[in-house]
Amino acid sequence: xxxxxxxxxxxxxxxxxxxxxxxxxxxxxxxxxxxxxxxxxxxxxxxxxxxxxxxxxxxxxxxxxxxxxxxx
Amino acid sequence: xxxxxxxxxxxxxxxxxxxxxxxxxxxxxxxxxxxxxxxxxxxxxxxxxxxxxxxxxxxxxxxxxxxxxxxxxxxxxxxxxxxxxxxxxxxxxxxxxxxxxxxxxxxxxxxxxxxxxxxxxxxxxxxxxxxxxxxxxxxxxxxxxxxxxxxxxxxxxxxxxxxxxxxxxxxxxxxxxxxxxxxxxxxxxxxxxxxxxxxxxxxxxxxxxxxxxxxxxxxxxxxxxxxxxxxxxxxxxxxxxxxxxxxxxxxxxxxxxxxxxxxxxxxxxxxxxxxxxxxxxxxxxxxxxxxxxxxxxxxxxxxxxxxxxxxxxxxxxxxxxxxxxxxxxxxxxxxxxxxxxxxxxxxxxxxxxxxxxxxxxxxxxxxxxxxxxxxxxxxxxxxxxxxxxxxxxxxxxxxxxxxxxxxxxxxxxxxxxxxxxxxxxxxxxxxxxxxxxxxxxxxxxxxxxxxxxxxxxxxxxxxxxxxxxxxxx
Numbered sequence: 001x002x003x004x005x006x007x008x009x010x011x012x013x014x015x016x017x018x019x020x021x022x023x024x025x026x027x028x029x030x031x032x033x034x035x036x037x038x039x040x041x042x043x044x045x046x047x048x049x050x051x052x053x054x055x056x057x058x059x060x061x062x063x064x065x066x067x068x069x070x071x072x
Numbered sequence: 073x074x075x076x077x078x079x080x081x082x083x084x085x086x087x088x089x090x091x092x093x094x095x096x097x098x099x100x101x102x103x104x105x106x107x108x109x110x111x112x113x114x115x116x117x118x119x120x121x122x123x124x125x126x127x128x129x130x131x132x133x134x135x136x137x138x139x140x141x142x143x144x145x146x147x148x149x150x151x152x153x154x155x156x157x158x159x160x161x162x163x164x165x166x167x168x169x170x171x172x173x174x175x176x177x178x179x180x181x182x183x184x185x186x187x188x189x190x191x192x193x194x195x196x197x198x199x200x201x202x203x204x205x206x207x208x209x210x211x212x213x214x215x216x217x218x219x220x221x222x223x224x225x226x227x228x229x230x231x232x233x234x235x236x237x238x239x240x241x242x243x244x245x246x247x248x249x250x251x252x253x254x255x256x257x258x259x260x261x262x263x264x265x266x267x268x269x270x271x272x273x274x275x276x277x278x279x280x281x282x283x284x285x286x287x288x289x290x291x292x293x294x295x296x297x298x299x300x301x302x303x304x305x306x307x308x309x310x311x312x313x314x315x316x317x318x319x320x321x322x323x324x325x326x327x328x329x330x331x332x333x334x335x336x337x338x339x340x341x342x343x344x345x346x347x348x349x350x351x352x353x354x355x356x357x358x359x360x361x362x363x364x365x366x367x368x369x370x371x372x373x374x375x376x377x378x379x380x381x382x383x384x385x386x387x388x389x390x391x392x393x394x395x396x397x398x399x400x401x402x403x404x405x406x407x408x409x410x411x412x413x414x415x416x417x418x419x420x421x422x423x424x425x426x427x428x429x430x431x432x433x434x435x436x437x438x439x440x441x442x443x444x445x446x447x448x449x450x451x452x453x454x455x456x457x458x459x460x461x462x463x464x465x466x467x468x469x470x471x472x473x474x475x476x477x478x479x480x481x482x483x484x485x486x487x488x489x490x491x492x493x494x495x496x497x498x499x500x501x502x503x504x505x506x507x508x509x510x511x512x513x514x515x516x517x518x519x520x521x522x523x524x525x526x527x528x529x530x531x532x533x534x535x536x537x538x539x540x541x542x543x544x545x
Binding site for chain 1: 267268269314316378379381382383384385386388389392400403404407416419420422423424428430431432433434435436437438439440441444448495519520521
């Protein structure tokens, strides 16, 4: 929850350290930058996740697509 | 026969089947090239010469007895060192798994063996398939046969370099963010990343379950088509492998070499992102490649795409949490055994909140749906560069785990990763050399499970432009 703010590097460091992995402040800085890019990307692409969305729909879209079996 | 290692895989297989070439002769020729090139290129982590010789003798005996072992009868192959074979070390390019001996064999290796392929050994790769350049701190950098000062691309570095140098006829690689298409492009060979689920991943090293694809690198489009025909298809050992029927990917290739072979096919050029900041030389090669496709009858159109730069960034929210989960025990107990770049990338996965990971995973359906409805409704195939700049030197990309690392590596994978996020098939086809003497490639992308269409377009291009020459080593 705290890491979701994207600003609190101390909280991010705690979350990473809670995984049992030793991290340095340089590690945390780099991860914070990566997280910021991810959040910016998400904000550009989608405002929110539709409530009824499923992971399976992605795989159905792939597996059931028949349009490309011949030229349009 | 003059030098059988210069043949394409399909021609070599035909010559063996007709008794004009012996598998033993071919295997010895390849082993000799491997021995001579290894100090310079470092493609192999390990060779399996004696097993290969035994296989070659069996292949020749089968021909004499009038038996065919399959479409790869007697063909020398080698694979990225991440495909498990029961009882044999599989290092995954790492120190951590340097002594790992799996107890089962990858479905893809079984299928290649059943088709008559002969395995010459294990190829170099980025540590745990986590780098796009070909650097490897543990086994040494794999070097580009066009010029050893330059990167091979990665993570299937040995696969690209070994095929380009004529050490083997084809090689398996894996592609989670471009790891087949990048080394294919940088080394001047053809590489296919199939649709997510087209090829079984049973017995292969995982990196990201949502993104990993097993692909093929070979010297020609037709050779890639043959390999994919052999390895694709449902697998009872991998529930994620698609049960869709596997077409004969070689079927349309003879037609593809006739004039006007691409009539009725529309090729889309994205209106944004993929050519942002592109180098002039690369842009000129791309324009020339489109002219050849147009000459073969394809219609070239501009198409609109969404914000694929953002999708590139978003894919980090899927890839690294999945990878970090797999690597967590080693990140805790053996952090010193990772290269700094690998460790730094895995740590990103520890910081991504579960909700953000799930949002990224769930976003895939909506974003793929939009791409299919809005972009692929106006074209059959997308045409984009694999790289936006000439292949860089090893020195330019030797950035350790420092602040520049993400930026430099991000530039290399910028054009390949979006299609892993979408799960779509992509074919890398060489289109010429830049002034530094290194290859460049176009990336053709199609709707799900349209690998056959990609092969048709790639083969038509290859028939007109010619296959890329082999570098002198």
